[in-house]
Amino acid sequence: MKTLVFLEDHEGKLQKDSLGVLSKAASLDSEVEAVLLGADVEGLAGEAARYGAKRVHVMEDVLLAKPLPQPRVDALETLIRAEGFDTVLFAATVLSADIAAALAARLDAGLNWDLTDVVLDDGKLVGKRPALGDSVYIDVGWTSEPRLALIRSGTFEPAESGGEADVVRFESRLQDFSLAAEMVEQAHEESEGPSIEDADVIVAGGRGLGSPENFALVEELAKALGGAVAATRAVVDAGWYPYAAQVGQTGKTVSPKLYVACGISGAIQHKVGMQSSGLIVAINKDPNAPIFEYADLGVVGDLHEIVPKLTELVRARRAA
Ligand SMILES: Cc1cc2nc3c(=O)[nH]c(=O)nc-3n(C[C@H](O)[C@H](O)[C@H](O)COP(=O)(O)OP(=O)(O)OC[C@H]3O[C@@H](n4cnc5c(N)ncnc54)[C@H](O)[C@@H]3O)c2cc1C
Numbered sequence: 001m002k003t004l005v006f007l008e009d010h011e012g013k014l015q016k017d018s019l020g021v022l023s024k025a026a027s028l029d030s031e032v033e034a035v036l037l038g039a040d041v042e043g044l045a046g047e048a049a050r051y052g053a054k055r056v057h058v059m060e061d062v063l064l065a066k067p068l069p070q071p072r073v074d075a076l077e078t079l080i081r082a083e084g085f086d087t088v089l090f091a092a093t094v095l096s097a098d099i100a101a102a103l104a105a106r107l108d109a110g111l112n113w114d115l116t117d118v119v120l121d122d123g124k125l126v127g128k129r130p131a132l133g134d135s136v137y138i139d140v141g142w143t144s145e146p147r148l149a150l151i152r153s154g155t156f157e158p159a160e161s162g163g164e165a166d167v168v169r170f171e172s173r174l175q176d177f178s179l180a181a182e183m184v185e186q187a188h189e190e191s192e193g194p195s196i197e198d199a200d201v202i203v204a205g206g207r208g209l210g211s212p213e214n215f216a217l218v219e220e221l222a223k224a225l226g227g228a229v230a231a232t233r234a235v236v237d238a239g240w241y242p243y244a245a246q247v248g249q250t251g252k253t254v255s256p257k258l259y260v261a262c263g264i265s266g267a268i269q270h271k272v273g274m275q276s277s278g279l280i281v282a283i284n285k286d287p288n289a290p291i292f293e294y295a296d297l298g299v300v301g302d303l304h305e306i307v308p309k310l311t312e313l314v315r316a317r318r319a320a
Pocket residue numbers: 133205206207208209231232233234235246247248249250251252262263264265266267268269270273283284285286289301302303304
């Protein structure tokens with residue numbers, strides 16, 4: 001197996017999910033290699049080495065400064081053909097999904113996406129993927145090489161394994177048509193506290209909150225616990241909270257130490273995004289709500305009474 005992991009960087013740091021995929025790849029292929037593309041990224045190679053990369057390929061070019069997919073597809077095509085990688089793994093992001101899809105077309109390669117695990121079975125790479133609304137997990141494979149895969153966000157935790165890596169610079173011609181797209185504007189939402197992907201504590205709100213204003217209850221509790229706020233699809237679709245906070249099948253997969261679900265029924269599509277949380281606490285007025293089937297601690301009652309009291313208690317404990 002000759003494996004390459006595409007590492008995405010954001011504001012001068014390697015993205016956590018990329019490092020998670022690299023750590024997993026290192027556990028399957030002790031000679032795993034990584035690639036960094038950007039205007040000024042060589043300084044990140046040491047971090048890649050700490051998470052298992054034995055060799056880090058670097059291409060620096062001002063034309064790679066903006067997070068646009070097509071120039072990256074050119075660079076990856078050059079590298080993969082030159083080095084003969086048979087497996088190329090990506091942590092799923094909007095950028096990586098664009099790159100992986102275009103690269104699959106360029107290389108006439110198979111791309112499996114939304115994988116939640118990759119294992120070796122008799123020396124053969126097998127992907128695990130949810131299907132039928134995440135109700136079953138199926139094995140998927142590839143019929144040709146290179147094998148391309150996008151791993152679902154939040155699937156693998158980065159694990160430091162120490163070590164050093166050879167840093168190898170490479171160059172690639174960037175096609176004219178790949179440079180035709182221009183990034184006109186880039187914006188990101190400012191939010192306080194940790195993001196739901198990184199938070200140890202998440203307080204999530206569902207339709208049981210009753211109105212968008214009541215998200216303040218969830219926000220206050222999250223603030224008191226030093227955590228982040230998440231939401232169900234029902235409230236995101238209703239415009240009560242931004243999509244970036246959605247947890248579940250069509251949102252993010254999270255695995256905090258503590259997940260407090262307020263007014264959430266616990267539908268399977270929500271469960272798949274948070275079931276690997278350390279401790280799940282559910283507050284719901286319906287004792288038959290499905291979330292109680294998998295919550296570690298269930299509180300049956302009205303969240304409008306319970307959540308503010310809980311916030312008060314947490315604040316008092318913290319102040320003591
Ligand atoms: C293809 C597909 C993809 C989907 N993807 C996602 C996804 O990514 N994420 C996601 O979350 N959902 C997803 N869904 C939707 C999912 O099926 C559910 O509809 C959704 O999760 C329900 O959200 P909810 O729990 O906020 O609302 P509801 O199901 O309406 O539950 C509200 C809960 O609040 C409780 N409640 C009401 N008032 C109070 C009160 N005062 N105090 C305490 N409890 C109260 C009720 O008892 C109820 O259990 C998807 C569905 C489909 C078909």
